[in-house]
Amino acid sequence: MTQKSALLIGGIAHIRKEWEECSSFLKLSEYPDGSREDFMSRCKNGEYSDLFAIYRSNESTKVTGPFNKELIDVLPSSLKFICHNGAGYDNIDIDACTRRGIQVASTPVAVNDATADVAMFLMLGALRRITPSFQAVHQGKWKGSDPRLGHDPKNKVLGILGMGGIGSAVATRAKAFGMKVQYHNRSRLSENEEQGAKYVGFEELLKTSDVLSLNLSLNASTRHIISKEQFDMMKDGIIIVNTARGPLIDEAALVDALKSGKVWSAGLDVFEEEPKIHPGLLNNNNVVLLPHMGTSTWETQRDMELLVLNNLKEAVKNGKLITQVPEQKKAKANI
Amino acid sequence: MTIPKVLLLGEIEHAHESWNSLSSFAELITPKSTTRADFLEELKSGQLDGVLVIYRTFASADQTGKFDAEVIKLLPESIKFICHNGAGYDQVDVHACTDRGIKVSNTPTAVDDATADINLFLILGALRGLNTSMVALRQGNWRGNPPPPLGHDPEGKTLGILGMGGIGRNLKKKAEAFSMKVIYHNRNQLSNEQAAGAEYVSFEELLSRSDIISLNLPLNQNTRHIISTREFGMMKKGVVIVNTARGAVMDEDALVKALDSGHVASCGLDVYEDEPKIHPGLVANPQVMLVPHMGTWTIETQTAMEEWNISNVRSVLETGALRNVVPEQKDMK
Numbered sequence: 331m332t333q334k335s336a337l338l339i340g341g342i343a344h345i346r347k348e349w350e351e352c353s354s355f356l357k358l359s360e361y362p363d364g365s366r367e368d369f370m371s372r373c374k375n376g377e378y379s380d381l382f383a384i385y386r387s388n389e390s391t392k393v394t395g396p397f398n399k400e401l402i403d404v405l406p407s408s409l410k411f412i413c414h415n416g417a418g419y420d421n422i423d424i425d426a427c428t429r430r431g432i433q434v435a436s437t438p439v440a441v442n443d444a445t446a447d448v449a450m451f452l453m454l455g456a457l458r459r460i461t462p463s464f465q466a467v468h469q470g471k472w473k474g475s476d477p478r479l480g481h482d483p484k485n486k487v488l489g490i491l492g493m494g495g496i497g498s499a500v501a502t503r504a505k506a507f508g509m510k511v512q513y514h515n516r517s518r519l520s521e522n523e524e525q526g527a528k529y530v531g532f533e534e535l536l537k538t539s540d541v542l543s544l545n546l547s548l549n550a551s552t553r554h555i556i557s558k559e560q561f562d563m564m565k566d567g568i569i570i571v572n573t574a575r576g577p578l579i580d581e582a583a584l585v586d587a588l589k590s591g592k593v594w595s596a597g598l599d600v601f602e603e604e605p606k607i608h609p610g611l612l613n614n615n616n617v618v619l620l621p622h623m624g625t626s627t628w629e630t631q632r633d634m635e636l637l638v639l640n641n642l643k644e645a646v647k648n649g650k651l652i653t654q655v656p657e658q659k660k661a662k663a664n665i
Numbered sequence: 666m667t668i669p670k671v672l673l674l675g676e677i678e679h680a681h682e683s684w685n686s687l688s689s690f691a692e693l694i695t696p697k698s699t700t701r702a703d704f705l706e707e708l709k710s711g712q713l714d715g716v717l718v719i720y721r722t723f724a725s726a727d728q729t730g731k732f733d734a735e736v737i738k739l740l741p742e743s744i745k746f747i748c749h750n751g752a753g754y755d756q757v758d759v760h761a762c763t764d765r766g767i768k769v770s771n772t773p774t775a776v777d778d779a780t781a782d783i784n785l786f787l788i789l790g791a792l793r794g795l796n797t798s799m800v801a802l803r804q805g806n807w808r809g810n811p812p813p814p815l816g817h818d819p820e821g822k823t824l825g826i827l828g829m830g831g832i833g834r835n836l837k838k839k840a841e842a843f844s845m846k847v848i849y850h851n852r853n854q855l856s857n858e859q860a861a862g863a864e865y866v867s868f869e870e871l872l873s874r875s876d877i878i879s880l881n882l883p884l885n886q887n888t889r890h891i892i893s894t895r896e897f898g899m900m901k902k903g904v905v906i907v908n909t910a911r912g913a914v915m916d917e918d919a920l921v922k923a924l925d926s927g928h929v930a931s932c933g934l935d936v937y938e939d940e941p942k943i944h945p946g947l948v949a950n951p952q953v954m955l956v957p958h959m960g961t962w963t964i965e966t967q968t969a970m971e972e973w974n975i976s977n978v979r980s981v982l983e984t985g986a987l988r989n990v991v992p993e994q995k996d997m998k
Contacts, residue, residue: 443818443820443843443844444818447789447793447818447819447843448789448793450785450789450843451786451789451790451793451795454782454783454785454786454789455786457963458782458783458786458959458962458963460786460956463956463957463959464799464955464956466957467943467948467955467956467957468800468948468955470948472940472941472957473941473957473958473959474957477957477959477962479962479963479964479967480959480962480963480964481963481964481965482778482779482782482963482965482966483782484778484965502842503842503843505842506838506839506841506842507778507782507839507842508778604807605807605808607802612803612805618799619799619802619803620795620798620799620802621798621801621802621807621808622808623793623795623798623808623816626793626813626815626816627793627815627816627817627818628815628816628817629817629818629820630818631815
């Protein structure tokens with residue numbers, strides 16, 4: 331029986347050895363860099379005509395552009411699985427994949443701790459007004475000319491929008507700091523999963539939270555879920571933390587809300603048009619900004635790469651995935 | 666009978682109502698002097714005779730200098746109590762106070778949460794190596810070029826807490842939410858209940874076993890430079906060190922050398938040996954996370970500290986005794 335074929339798009343940084351060991355049961359090929367046009371033309375002229383699965387690295391969108399309908403449609407008909415490195419997969423058109431019979435895996439769980447850790451770093455930094463202090467120290471000005479007091483997280487209400495794996499991990503940490511946790515989610519969690527967090531409606535979350543953490547996925551219905559209308563509903567002096575996806579927030583509206591004082595401070599790891607950042611954020615001393623570092627650790631990067639590979643192995647050996655994206659699992663249940 | 670006098674050294678920033686309410690029990694006075702030399706003169710002149718209790722702040726040392734033996738010696742006979750606003754009281758020579766029969770109080774507990782919060786923030790910042798990318802972003806270079814090295818997750822790492830007092834124990838609970846395993850060294854081993862599962866180890870074992878070391882001990886003659894060249898040599902290669910206690914518990918120059926050699930991968934500091942001066946080797950190191958002694962800098966905590974310190978003054982005025990004394994004086998009559 332001929333070996334199945336797998337293509338690595340982008341690179342592998344931590345599990346090179348484990349990837350190459352797969353050559354005992356998989357034909358391995360790679361597309362480490364190139365261009366979208368080049369990749370699509372190779373698909374069209376049959377270079378990958380027996381391709382069974384793709385290992386899509388985290389940086390592969392830089393190589394081929396997004397896996398939108400246009401690209402999905404030229405993938406070989408032999409392709410059955412796309413194993414994506416990333417908990418966020420908004421750069422893959424899942425519907426287009428489903429219609430072509432391609433199953434897609436992402437990397438949830440592996441990202442939970444590291445992303446929640448960054449959320450807490452940003453939350454604490456925003457509460458404690460860390461940015462002017464950092465800057466003053468580095469300019470040799472100690473506390474600066476106008477040191478201002480921050481706030482303690484204790485007894486503040488943390489609202490989590492999107493109580494998935496990452497949101498739950500944020501909740502666990504926030505509770506240790508004495509915060510009261512409430513959340514809004516597509517559907518309410520079981521009591522066991524909630525771990526004492528209070529389920530509230532979307533508007534109540536906006537109106538009653540002192541700190542709002544975005545931990546939901548980006549898709550057509552969640553784009554700009556936080557915009558002027560939502561800021562207007564929030565408490566004066568709210569703190570916003572976003573480690574999910576930039577386009578969830580209307581960045582210009584956030585800048586306005588910061589200027590007016592509606593939003594007292596923000597901690598952001600993601601931006602609407604990364605790597606571009608709205609100048610109003612860069613000019614604001616009360617925000618803590620990170621360049622999308624949510625999972626940037628040795629341990630988590632390795633775990634993510636391993637999860638992608640394990641999905642690939644499961645696909646080859648058993649014709650299914652370990653962490654298939656939820657949209658496709660629901661689609662299957664409807665049959 | 667004369668109404669007692671309370672001397673305020675420094676400012677009341679938040680708890681004005683509580684402070685002013687003391688005026689029904691005492692005359693509240695402030696010094697005329699604004700420099701140490703003038704303060705010593707004022708003490709010698711007898712102008713501050715009759716003061717029973719002093720409320721002093723950390724920042725007041727900018728005017729009076731430290732409350733060392735020289736100052737203590739000149740305090741009028743009437744002074745029986747010094748209420749220090751701050752958990753760390755190394756500015757006050759407690760032994761000199763004890764010799765003169767003066768009791769000293771500080772403000773523990775009120776500081777625990779805020780200090781532990783900054784401590785954990787620095788642990789995350791140093792361990793995750795977030796400083797370089799934050800700076801690169803602000804310079805318009807996104808992550809920087811070359812991109813920053815990957816950091817490490819706290820999950821599963823061993824956090825060694827040196828000094829398991831109120832702040833250390835508060836830190837332990839928060840660190841465990843990040844799945845760190847906590848070991849500690851302390852003057853005395855804690856009860857099982859207080860230790861709450863943290864493993865007691867010797868000083869040397871703390872140094873050699875920890876992935877992250879947090880300094881949470883007071884500064885005194887025994888702890889000055891407790892972390893120096895010898896101790897760095899005993900630590901794991903790649904260790905991360907965080908200090909929110911007092912700068913002088915660590916030899917800052919030795920720290921810079923250990924960072925430059927790579928033995929210490931990164932550090933997070935809130936305090937420095939010679940504040941507000943910072944060793945240039947630290948400022949020049951992109952891997953380290955530095956903040957300017959802001960451990961208790963929140964509205965809520967600053968207010969709580971003032972309230973506690975004022976309540977100590979009130980307790981003296983109402984009952985003749987403090988609510989708490991510093992540990993060194995616990996057996997003082």
